[in-house]
Every structure is written in structure tokens, then in C-alpha cells.
Amino acid sequence: MEIDKKIEKFITSHHVLTLATSTTDGHPYCCNIFYAYNKQEGAFIFTSDDHTHHAQMMSNNSHVAASIVLETRIVGKVQGLQITGEVKRAADGDKALYIKRFPYAAVADLQLWRLEADFMKLTDNTLGFGKKLIWQK
Helix, strand or coil: CCHHHHHHHHHHHCCCCEEEEEECCCCCHHHHHHHHEECCCEEEEEECCCHHHHHHHHHHHCCEECCCCCCCCCHHHEEEEEEEEEECCCCCCHHHHHHHHCCCHHHHHCHHHHHEEEEEEEEEEHHHHCCCEECCC
């Protein structure tokens, strides 16, 4: 199923997501990360050092959740995306995509990952109160 253009527009208009990871026995953790979005594959590309707490958790349990949110106090403008999927090491082409979005990263030692989404739910009050758009792989 093709990802709704409204969901893609929301994703590409932001650049930070909150990534939620957990240990294999269920202890949760979250972090905020910059991302580039691969529209063709529905994948979020990000960098994280292997020694970070969340990278170690992802290495042991690749199933994650994430969210992207527009901060507003105006109820009619509330928008937020919830995502689930699997995290893997970056694929060919991911580095170029990430550097295109964040050119300053070209000089960094990047340890790139990709979140391959299997579910996305956009709550978008600009379409009507509590309106939800759902995509599932």
C-alpha cells in the first residue's frame, strides 16, 4: 500500500523524531534524533554511535517505535505521527541521502542506521478533529 502524500509531507517537513527502544526484557528508553527520509522505501535514516545506550538496545532488539510531533497549543493544528518498524544498519545510498539533508554531516564519522517502517499513523486535526491517516506495510 502506498504511503499517503499527507503523511509524507508531514515527515519531510520535520527533521527530528523521538525513537523508543527497549531491551529484550522490556526496559524502555527514548532519544531524539535527526533523520533523513527515504520516500521510496519508507525508511528513516539516522546516525548513532554504536556505544550509545539506544544503539546497544537496538542491536539486541531491533523492533522500535518512534514519533514526530508538531508542537502547538492550538487544538486545530495538532499533528503527530506514530511509527513502528525495525531498525537495521544503513543500506547503499543512505549516506548520500543523509548528507544531502544534513550537509555538515559530511565531515563526521557516521554510523548510520535505518528505521524501516511497517506502520504509521498520522493524527492531523487540520483535516478535522481527531482525523487519523493510517498506513501499514
